[in-house]
Amino acid sequence: MNLAPNPSHLETVGAVIEGIARAKQDRNYPNDFSKVLPIALHGDAAIAGQGIVYEIIQMAKLDGYKTGGTIHLVINNQVGFTTNYLDARSSTYCTDIAKVTLSPVLHVNADDAEAVVHAMLFALDYRMQFGGDVFIDLLGYRKYGHNEGDEPKFTQPILYKAIAKHKNARDIYAEKLIKDGIINANYVKELEDKYKAKLDENLEESRKKDLTVITPFMQNEWTGFEQVSMDGMLLKQDTTFDKNSLTEIAKTITQLPTDKKFISKIAKIVEVRREMYFEKDELYWEMGELLAYGTLLKEGYDVRISGQDVERGTFSHRHAVIKAEASEEEVVLLNDIKDRKGDFYIYNSLLSEYAVVGFEYGYALASPNTLTIWEAQFGDFSMVPNYD
Numbered sequence: 001m002n003l004a005p006n007p008s009h010l011e012t013v014g015a016v017i018e019g020i021a022r023a024k025q026d027r028n029y030p031n032d033f034s035k036v037l038p039i040a041l042h043g044d045a046a047i048a049g050q051g052i053v054y055e056i057i058q059m060a061k062l063d064g065y066k067t068g069g070t071i072h073l074v075i076n077n078q079v080g081f082t083t084n085y086l087d088a089r090s091s092t093y094c095t096d097i098a099k100v101t102l103s104p105v106l107h108v109n110a111d112d113a114e115a116v117v118h119a120m121l122f123a124l125d126y127r128m129q130f131g132g133d134v135f136i137d138l139l140g141y142r143k144y145g146h147n148e149g150d151e152p153k154f155t156q157p158i159l160y161k162a163i164a165k166h167k168n169a170r171d172i173y174a175e176k177l178i179k180d181g182i183i184n185a186n187y188v189k190e191l192e193d194k195y196k197a198k199l200d201e202n203l204e205e206s207r208k209k210d211l212t213v214i215t216p217f218m219q220n221e222w223t224g225f226e227q228v229s230m231d232g233m234l235l236k237q238d239t240t241f242d243k244n245s246l247t248e249i250a251k252t253i254t255q256l257p258t259d260k261k262f263i264s265k266i267a268k269i270v271e272v273r274r275e276m277y278f279e280k281d282e283l284y285w286e287m288g289e290l291l292a293y294g295t296l297l298k299e300g301y302d303v304r305i306s307g308q309d310v311e312r313g314t315f316s317h318r319h320a321v322i323k324a325e326a327s328e329e330e331v332v333l334l335n336d337i338k339d340r341k342g343d344f345y346i347y348n349s350l351l352s353e354y355a356v357v358g359f360e361y362g363y364a365l366a367s368p369n370t371l372t373i374w375e376a377q378f379g380d381f382s383m384v385p386n387y388d
Contacts, residue, residue: 002218004362006041009080011050014040015355018056019362020218021067026302026345027367033068034128040072044137045080047072047097048089055355057100060133064306064347065359069127072098072135076110077142082155095137103133110140113173141166218365225368241295249294250277250287253333260324260331269319286317293320293344294334296371300341303334304367306349306360307375314377320346353377 002020006013021038029035047053059065074095080088088094095105104126106119116138123134141163145152153160167175177183216222254274256262276282283291293303308314311321322331334344349356357374364372 002366005217009043009046009050011042011046011052011056012354012358014042014056015052015358016362016365018059018065018067018070019359019364020366021070021362022065022359023363023366023370025067026304026343033066034131036067037124037127038067038070040070042072042074043080044074044076044078044085044094045083045088047074048091048094049080052355052358053097054100055350055352056359057097057133058350058352059355059359060101062347062350064345064349065356069130069132069134071123071127072133074135074137076137076139078139078159079142079152079156081146082152084156093137095135098133098135101133103135105135105137107137107139110138111169111172113169140169143168221366222368245298246291246295247277249291249298249337250274252337253290253294254278255333256322257331260329261326262322263325266319266322269316270322286313286319289318290320290334293371294337294340297334297337297340297342297344300369302342302345302367302370303373304345304360304363304370305373305375306347306356307373308349308351308377310375311346311348320344 004013004017004020017038017040021036024036025033042053060067060070072095076094078085085094093105093107095107098105106122108115108119110116119136119138123136126132126134141159142152143163144150174183174188178185178188254270254277256267256270273284273287276284276287296303305320310318312319320332320334322333323329324331332344332346353376360372360374364370
């Protein structure tokens with residue numbers, strides 16, 4: 001289990017955890033995405049107000065970004081710091097974003113412990129059965145202010161007078177169990193005493209340590225890697241690759257299947273690449289790029305590229321994915337490389353920058369042996385070839 005660091009209410013972490021989950025799925029369970037489960041925690045004001053949430057949800061069923069369903073748990077305390085919910089959104093519910101993908105939403109009273117557990121189990125069952133997103137709107141409250149010096153009655157005096165008189169969820173559930181004859185008051189007291197004793201024990205243990213040991217994030221995935229200084233990054237590295245093997249890659253990616261028909265312009269592009277390499281001993285940018293990917297695949301590294309129009313390239317320079325004219329069947333010549341040990345993934349993205357780059361950042365965190373590339377739209381201006 002990985003708990004991704006969350007930068008406040010900004011919802012960026014939602015895109016990151018989707019990327020982490022997809023990387024683990026691609027690497028370990030490519031045929032069964034149900035084996036890895038992303039869970040996103042939201043605040044009610046944030047899920048309604050942050051635009052990246054919409055971008056992430058629009059990614060949920062796309063080939064390049066789907067993760068087999070996410071459980072979205074909204075901690076709905078009905079206050080975005082000092083903003084009443086009526087000032088925080090125009091929609092009826094903070095979870096109305098779920099309508100984009102027709103995902104189920106469970107509105108649950110956080111005071112009802114058994115209902116909360118039931119909702120959680122239902123959400124898990126739904127995700128595993130249908131492979132789609134599910135939302136839990138956990139309706140509760142924040143008892144105290146934003147920090148020790150904050151007074152919530154400044155902005156919600158009526159609400160916080162009611163909250164001050166309201167029993168907490170633990171006491172409500174304990175009273176129910178006692179009334180039903182399942183436990184007695186002594187049992188509740190014993191649980192409290194054991195819990196407080198454990199806290200005291202942990203406090204004493206912490207005082208014996210001079211320094212706090214911080215466990216690095218994603219440490220298992222990065223075992224064997226060392227952090228290098230800037231000086232180390234500037235050292236020259238041997239990046240040579242066997243010429244004969246390179247030529248074999250070049251043959252593969254400059255030869256279209258003969259059993260399919262392609263439009264003449266694509267056939268011309270592939271033919272020009274073949275002539276450049278084998279007759280003129282020249283390379284344009286896009287041929288050099290594809291050869292570089294091919295060498296990585298041959299050596300056992302995965303390559304993942306996403307962004308707007310990356311499959312062909314915004315200005316038709318890349319053509320890593322070629323479509324047959326009659327059927328639109330996709331042909332990825334890099335995946336035809338003989339004895340390749342790595343996998344090549346390339347996906348056109350939705351028209352999103354923020355969520356997609358967050359997704360790819362998460363993917364790279366969880367898969368250090370993958371070359372993970374996000375190409376910004378128009379980032380390929382300098383790569384436009386001239387075939388005249």
